[in-house]
Amino acid sequence: MLEHKSIRKYIDKTPTDEVIQTIVRAGQQAPFASQYYSVLLSRNRKRNPFKAPLLFTVCVDSYKFERIMAKRNWKIVTNDLTLLFFGIQDAALMAENMVTAGRSLGLGSCFLGSAMFRAAKIAEEYKLPKRVFPLVQLAMGYPAEDPSSRPRYPLEFALFEDRYPELDDEKVARAMTQMDEGYLAQDYYKKMNAKIPLEDEKRKETFTYDDYSWTEHICRKWGQWYPEPKELLEQLEKCGFNITEKQKK
Numbered sequence: 001m002l003e004h005k006s007i008r009k010y011i012d013k014t015p016t017d018e019v020i021q022t023i024v025r026a027g028q029q030a031p032f033a034s035q036y037y038s039v040l041l042s043r044n045r046k047r048n049p050f051k052a053p054l055l056f057t058v059c060v061d062s063y064k065f066e067r068i069m070a071k072r073n074w075k076i077v078t079n080d081l082t083l084l085f086f087g088i089q090d091a092a093l094m095a096e097n098m099v100t101a102g103r104s105l106g107l108g109s110c111f112l113g114s115a116m117f118r119a120a121k122i123a124e125e126y127k128l129p130k131r132v133f134p135l136v137q138l139a140m141g142y143p144a145e146d147p148s149s150r151p152r153y154p155l156e157f158a159l160f161e162d163r164y165p166e167l168d169d170e171k172v173a174r175a176m177t178q179m180d181e182g183y184l185a186q187d188y189y190k191k192m193n194a195k196i197p198l199e200d201e202k203r204k205e206t207f208t209y210d211d212y213s214w215t216e217h218i219c220r221k222w223g224q225w226y227p228e229p230k231e232l233l234e235q236l237e238k239c240g241f242n243i244t245e246k247q248k249k
């Protein structure tokens with residue numbers, strides 16, 4: 001697990017059914033609040049992102065559970081926001097178990113976070129019933145690349161014992177440096193050509209791929225994108241989840 005790295009290039013070899021089933025079984029064995037997920041599989045290499053032999057779509061699934069409740073003559077009363085919080089945890093733990101199991105069998109993988117914004121389209125494609133929400137996709141296959149592990153924050157910026165510490169500027173700067181230098185040393189954003197353009201004309205572009213790195217990238221994401229949850233709420237609603245006006249506020 002300490003050597004984990006996302007893999008975005010795959011050799012032309014299809015994992016066997018046994019390998020696939022073992023990986024998904026390992027995913028299922030993750031701790032769960034309610035097994036509030038389903039996983040869809042596509043082996044359509046031509047269409048899958050990164051031409052991956054496998055594409056898993058991990059969904060938060062209330063439909064299946066509501067079928068169980070109906071058989072017991074119960075109806076769900078828990079609100080969808082609470083269900084989604086639990087469901088996202090179940091689905092994420094399951095998906096990460098699949099990553100780890102895949103790796104132990106020689107497979108690499110890469111998550112794709114755009115699924116939730118394309119949820120209604122994915123739901124149509126896979127004929128998902130209402131109350132099933134595509135949360136995240138996971139491309140998987142035998143690796144055709146072996147990149148270095150990507151950096152993480154220093155432990156002092158992640159683990160706080162007994163109380164949340166005073167985060168002085170130096171500690172913040174150390175964490176930023178570790179991330180930025182780590183990604184720059186791998187030419188990560190340059191190789192992916194992944195610089196996020198500036199949207200506000202008042203900000204002048206001063207970065208090149210020689211100094212554009214993780215902290216600038218992540219600031220441009222969360223400093224420019226999705227000020228309103230409108231797109232996500234639309235996708236949730238199309239998939240049959242209902243967030244009340246009060247909850248939206």
Ligand SMILES: Cc1cc2nc3c(=O)[nH]c(=O)nc-3n(C[C@H](O)[C@H](O)[C@H](O)COP(=O)(O)O)c2cc1C
Nearest residue numbers: 004005006007008110111112113114136149150151
């Ligand atoms: C929820 C989520 C969404 C992600 N979406 C994408 C994506 O759309 N494209 C991509 O290339 N990598 C994606 N990743 C992979 C991250 O970029 C990667 O995990 C991160 O840069 C750390 O690198 P590592 O996994 O190699 O350690 C995603 C990861 C997560 C957990």
